[in-house]
Amino acid sequence: METVLMDNLWVIIGTFLVLLMIGGFILLEAGSTRMKNAGHIAGKTIFTIGIGSLVFWAVGWGFIYGEGNWFIGLSDFFYGDTSFNEEGLSPAVDFIFQMMFALIALTIAFGGFAERAKLSAYVVFAVLFSALVYPVVAHWIWGSGWLAEHGKQDFAGSTVVHLTGAMAALAATIILKPRIGKYNKDGSSNELAGHNQVYTALAVLLLWVGWFGFNGASTFGVSEAFFGYVILNTQLGAAAGAVAAMLLVWAITGKADVPTTLNGALAGLVAITASCGFVEPWAAVIIGAIGGLIVYASMRFFDRARIDDPIFALSVHGTVGVWGTISTGFFATEALSSGADWGLPGLFYGGGFEQLGVQILGVVASGAYAFVVSFIILKVMDKVMGGLRVSEEEEIIGLDMSEHGSYGYPENIPHPDEQQAK
Numbered sequence: 001m002e003t004v005l006m007d008n009l010w011v012i013i014g015t016f017l018v019l020l021m022i023g024g025f026i027l028l029e030a031g032s033t034r035m036k037n038a039g040h041i042a043g044k045t046i047f048t049i050g051i052g053s054l055v056f057w058a059v060g061w062g063f064i065y066g067e068g069n070w071f072i073g074l075s076d077f078f079y080g081d082t083s084f085n086e087e088g089l090s091p092a093v094d095f096i097f098q099m100m101f102a103l104i105a106l107t108i109a110f111g112g113f114a115e116r117a118k119l120s121a122y123v124v125f126a127v128l129f130s131a132l133v134y135p136v137v138a139h140w141i142w143g144s145g146w147l148a149e150h151g152k153q154d155f156a157g158s159t160v161v162h163l164t165g166a167m168a169a170l171a172a173t174i175i176l177k178p179r180i181g182k183y184n185k186d187g188s189s190n191e192l193a194g195h196n197q198v199y200t201a202l203a204v205l206l207l208w209v210g211w212f213g214f215n216g217a218s219t220f221g222v223s224e225a226f227f228g229y230v231i232l233n234t235q236l237g238a239a240a241g242a243v244a245a246m247l248l249v250w251a252i253t254g255k256a257d258v259p260t261t262l263n264g265a266l267a268g269l270v271a272i273t274a275s276c277g278f279v280e281p282w283a284a285v286i287i288g289a290i291g292g293l294i295v296y297a298s299m300r301f302f303d304r305a306r307i308d309d310p311i312f313a314l315s316v317h318g319t320v321g322v323w324g325t326i327s328t329g330f331f332a333t334e335a336l337s338s339g340a341d342w343g344l345p346g347l348f349y350g351g352g353f354e355q356l357g358v359q360i361l362g363v364v365a366s367g368a369y370a371f372v373v374s375f376i377i378l379k380v381m382d383k384v385m386g387g388l389r390v391s392e393e394e395e396i397i398g399l400d401m402s403e404h405g406s407y408g409y410p411e412n413i414p415h416p417d418e419q420q421a422k
């Protein structure tokens with residue numbers, strides 16, 4: 001009984017840590033964008049997690065974990081199980097922990113809306129993504145879906161959370177098109193620099209700490225203190241990602257660019273998320289370092305493709321989410337995969353190409369589903385709602401004023417009425 005209570009306590013602590021990651025995303029997105037949109041970014045993040053929470057309670061959990069079929073769950077809607085399991089997690093503890101992952105995926109998706117989407121677009125998409133996109137991918141891999149039956153490995157969500165959110169963000173960036181002033185007629189790009197690197201650094205620190213709950217509490221208990229091993233791999237992956245990204249950009253540009261270094265740390269965290277419970281520490285360093293290298297190349301690729309990604313969600317969570325998922329197909333050990341009844345060892349541990357194939361299949365199927373369904377949803381919204389994007393005038397003024405009537409930094413940016421009075 002004592003161990004069961006400790007298991008529940010640990011997962012609840014992990015829940016708190018993952019929820020605090022939302023604060024990290026607020027600072028990350030606000031710091032990476034311009035001052036005139038800071039209040040909007042903070043406010044819309046809070047109310048959309050409110051929407052996401054209600055939708056997950058109503059239908060999200062049921063679509064993921066309810067009894068159903070290979071595609072989706074079809075029971076346990078409007079969740080309200082108050083029982084206590086003397087041999088495992090309390091159902092309510094499990095539920096609230098899983099809710100946090102749905103909210104993180106939604107927050108990542110909204111990175112593709114930054115600085116140009118109407119507030120109403122956030123409201124409607126929060127409902128539809130939380131009901132129709134995230135739960136389906138989560139059911140396939142973490143529920144009783146078809147990828148779970150194939151032994152798809154994703155310990156804490158490189159695919160389920162990060163890639164799913166990033167593919168929705170990609171659909172949004174394509175439909176919304178680049179921000180005003182981002183690209184010139186000759187195809188060259190302009191840097192629309194974020195207004196506060198201190199915010200982004202603090203954001204990365206908050207996210208880094210929160211990730212210990214994200215990955216560590218995904219052990220769902222304290223048995224043999226395996227969560228410590230998972231957290232060790234998480235720390236090493238993040239550290240390697242930060243160092244690798246900084247060294248690469250320094251070597252290429254001659255400057256140790258701060259945003260790239262910060263994104264390297266996040267890339268290391270995303271990369272190790274799928275594999276943190278399957279690999280040895282030396283492999284965690286390699287996985288994180290490769291994530292840090294990939295994120296810089298991906299950021300440059302999307303910029304050259306004229307895909308405007310203000311907070312680099314596509315690269316950090318999408319491209320690196322793909323690498324993190326596939327990495328288990330190379331590095332998963334026998335003891336931590338087949339020995340734990342979760343898939344097969346990776347290629348480097350005698351497992352051959354089977355698990356690698358399953359990982360690639362999972363990435364392609366999950367990424368395609370999240371992108372296509374999100375794109376269709378957003379296209380329909382665009383037609384029905386008369387456009388997802390604010391007007392040119394509203395975008396220039398800033399979403400703080402155009403959508404909310406006040407600036408996040410009222411002392412630094414005068415109200416339009418005050419400017420007219422002068």
